[in-house]
Amino acid sequence: MTEVLAADGRPLKASLNRALRRQKLRALALIAPLLIFILVSFVMPIADMLFRSVENEIVSDTLPRTVKALEGWDSSSGEAPGEAVFNALYTDMALATEYKSHTRLGSRLNYELTGVSSLFRKSGRRVKRFDTDVYADAFRDADPAYADPGQWAAWMSDDTVRAAVPVTAATYDAWAKMIVEVDNDDPAKEEPWDFVYTALYNEAVAGASLPVAVDVSGVEPVSLRDQFVEVDKDWLDIDVWQTIKIYAPKYTNGYFLNSVDLLKGPDGAEARPESERIYVVLFIRTMIMSLSIMGMCVLLGYPIAWLLANLRDRTANLLMILVLLPFWTSLLVRTSAWKVLLQQQGVINDVLVWIGLVADDGRLQLINNQTGTIIAMTHILLPFMILPLYSVMKTIPPSYLRAAKSLGATDWTAFWRVYFPQSVPGIGAGCILVFILSIGYYITPELVGGTKGVFISNRIAYHISSSLNWGLAAALGSILLAVVLLLYWVYDKIVGIDNVKLGG
């Protein structure tokens, strides 16, 4: 069989493939700018949020030495850690105070254990005034070289000295880095701070050979453990150390455990005390309220969609305006309308009092509770139920109903056995749409929901703007996102994303 050739003499197949490839590339080139735009402005932010829900570098970044020293500590011993850990804590704390990161770490750990924030703040204030200056004085008195910043810098760039006093060298490096970064000074012109001398003293006691030999046996050792305990005896509290140890790793599932009312204990997840459980209740409430809103929407939307689908086109188009106008009206306009209408002195209560249904002193509490949220959100989301229902019902031929009736079915049987099953796809689509939209709602519950009628999204916003517990906000958001994506997937299976219709 001879090969078919294209006009330019190449095999036809290759020629076609080339054309196809070119077409694909052209399509991709058209899509690429938008895809990149969406990736940067939308997908990456979502990824950032997911990452933040497990990220926990702050502990090991702020207290690197303490975290390392704590590895050897057994939390089940019932004893606070020993001198070595407090030595590490001293250096970390002195540096963190300069970087002002100790308060941030304090607030971070305070989410897990109340009181840590003030403990860190207090210790940060006092750590520079610890009694460790006796070490510095001892070294400086023994040999003036120890008081010379230039000499220190020379030692610390000498590999044999560094090998002899490795801990001091590392501490000096951290100190020098801090001097450059925070104070914008030259470390070769600044005398090292007390904690560098403390490290040197500890190594001297342990028998390291110092650059200039000094006899330190006469110096009275200062117990840093006692120093810290003097600031606050909470430093002897096992819980504090346990919290630091548990949250030492760079990644944690702690935020996720928090968002389902669990606690990250030394041996894994534990149940939270009864009084601190709020999120599971909140998730369940969000679900139940979204389901009731969805139910209300089906109940109110179905008759309307049926009427619109079965009226003459002219009338239906006119009535459709009554559905589309609320759909197009600003969300805040509708929410403010409900806020005004539902007040105790608002129009609805006034009308009820005027009719005589309720007494003037017994006005109904319609706002700042779950009733308010459900009424307002049903109104806001109702068009999202009517529109898909309508587009499905439009495709059901009215002759089916007539056929059923002519075969002897009653009105109800004809509707229930013939019409309703065909409208189920529309109900499904509308329900998922309304449910997806309602579980993520923020504005309306915030304004009309009071404290009892708020959703999980309001809690997320609270953690971002008020409590500043961003990790927890990210974890709650990730859970919500997972639920929504699951529903979205179901919606895609039933309706298809390509079939999303806007405004009829």
Add this chain to the structure above:
Amino acid sequence: MSGLPPYASTGQRVWYYSFRVICGVIFFFLIAPILVIIPLSFNAENFFTFTPEMLAFDPAGYSTKHYQDFFTNSDWQLALRNSLKIAPVATILSVSLGTLAAIGLSQSHVPFRRAIMAVLISPMIVPLIISATGMYFFYSNPYIPIPFYGKLELPFTLTGTYWGVVLAHAALGIPFVIITVTATLVGFDQSLTRAAANMGAGPVTTFFRVQMPLILPGVVSGGLFAFITSFDEVVVVLFVGSAGQKTLPWQMFTGLREQISPTILAVATILIAVSVALLFVLEMLRRRSERLRGLSPS
């Protein structure tokens, strides 16, 4: 359902009329809250309910003072200006990028079409509070992480800036542009572009002279959706923006939450007028698009 047949039984008659009444009540529920705001915004008092003077149609009960407040109060004017500065730019961004991508997506051979579509539609599906959270975190980074490259350092951060809000709003508007424009392109006859190419038009000329005029109604209605998305958006602006980007919905939101003032009702009435106008334009566009499509051979 064209009226009752003459042989309908009493039960059927009762049901027929009560069904209409039920539907009437539901329509009332849909439209009344919006309509009630309009007369209330002309209240001469600072009340949120009808005063006896208003119910008696006494002209003294009505005034335009809340409108005057809106047009003279600097907070509201700043908010209006911000809204008008942010929404059009966000719309232009999402329409230009979105239309190009929609044309790409409507070609016959697009690899990973479904996956790309899912990504592009996602800003509409993900709850706003989650988008806002993510953007709040991400836009405060002074860098863009690029896989296999590292961090692309930026000399600025986007949180609290005009461009941060514009970028976020453009992302939120894109799904609407994609959906409406791809829907219009389904009815577009691809042989028209081939015919244009055949007659010697380059791709750019073909696009502007042949394709664009035909899909214009879809592009404009997508743009209107994008505009209203941005104009109406409050959650993302609350998180990403700062006081300098305070938009109209933001001002309304804080007004409703803190010191509720009747000026909000005046603003609401103006916004209702805007949405009526938008609805009208969209309906015109839909009709025009149908007419154009009817003309093109299919």
